[in-house]
Amino acid sequence: MSVNGDVGFDSVADAVEAFAQGEFVVVLDSPHRENEGDLICAAQDFTPAKAAFMIRYTSGYLCAPILPALAARLELPQMVGQNTDPNRTAYTITIDAADGVTTGISAQDRSWTCRMLADPKAQRDMFRRPGHVVPLQAREGGVRARAGHTEAAIDFCKMAGKEPVGVIAELVSDGEDVAGKAEMAGGFGMMKRDECLTFARRFGLKVVTIEDMARHLAAS
Template sequence: MDIPVTTPSLPLKLNGSSPAWRPIPVRELSHQTEFSFDPIVDALAAFARGEPVVVMDDESRENEGDIIMSASECTTEAMAWIIKHTSGYICISLPGKRLEELGIQMMVPCNQERHRTAYTVTVDYKHGTTTGISAHDRSLTVRKLVDPSAVASDFTRPGHMVPLRAREGGVIERRGHTECAIDLCMLTDQPEGGVLCELVNDDEMGTMARRDDCRAFADRWGLKMISVEMLAQHRGSLSTP
């Protein structure tokens, strides 16, 4: 008697349209002799498909690479992968208008953070979650933060997700990962909310991943890698007559 063979189905995107991105390492890596970023159009196409991208800021600023992913596409599996390969201090960049709709206030009245990163009060989505810290709970929280049907009373404060208030004008106004996340969503017609966190090296000290480390990581996972400055230049070219 023949036993039917079943193939596990890929998880659907949250909108049910096509398979969600899954973290699968590249088996055969191509050897690069010189460092290079990926074309901005390729990164935007990948982001539009729901894939994370690696984004470097300026070497004279933080000199760090962030994983950035559309919040609306962030599954539990994707969140668990992000937590594993980063500092774990997962943030979500949101426009000021959305934060005001949800009544999420700034963390402190006087921001003394070195780069003026606009941290707000932390939150958890209160329905279908437990402590708020698991990959499931955090992924659900970020998805609901960009869900227009979710209201202020759906979130508890404080929580385990860290919203950041993106500056109006995006990377044109501020060359930060916070603004980059919103611009990536805007340029790919996705709900404006980006999950982001700093990459760290897989070493005993958990050192921060720098440019070449980030390139190796992106190649290992088949991700596109760009810089904040590249996105700013792209946005500038779109507004040039």
């Protein structure tokens, strides 16, 4: 795998092909931004098995990028009136599917909520508030307008011919078991570039950067 002389990354075209087949992709942002990798999937492909995998290997804080038009249709306002997040991530109020879930937190329940978001006929009364899935309002224009994982998920959905609703979560280093103790040992931070590449190779996932996505889209 080599893109622009950078060994380890896949081409955006190859990643889109895998994404179109329902696979996860790993997307890294700039070393000058968060310098982190997100696991990304199309919401319509987000099965309980995929949700369980994402919860196991990420922060477990599952977010669902959506477009402004869907946020308006579902009446999902911003979580706060004054956003002080350094990257201006546009969190809306949280949701669960109104039907077909129990508490809303399980892999089964969260996968169903995300798939409901990707239903082209989704309406406000199909969701209850608050919940356990965090929609994120993407910027119009995708990664060329804002170089974030939120926009990367929407761009991947569009390039792969999917409904423009994604599911993302940050890859984390959660340490190792400590024999006989209810605790972990080791690093507990976010996975950075090399760890993300190792993770992607371990599970046969495509991995790209947001910068390469922006170049690919500009050339399309």
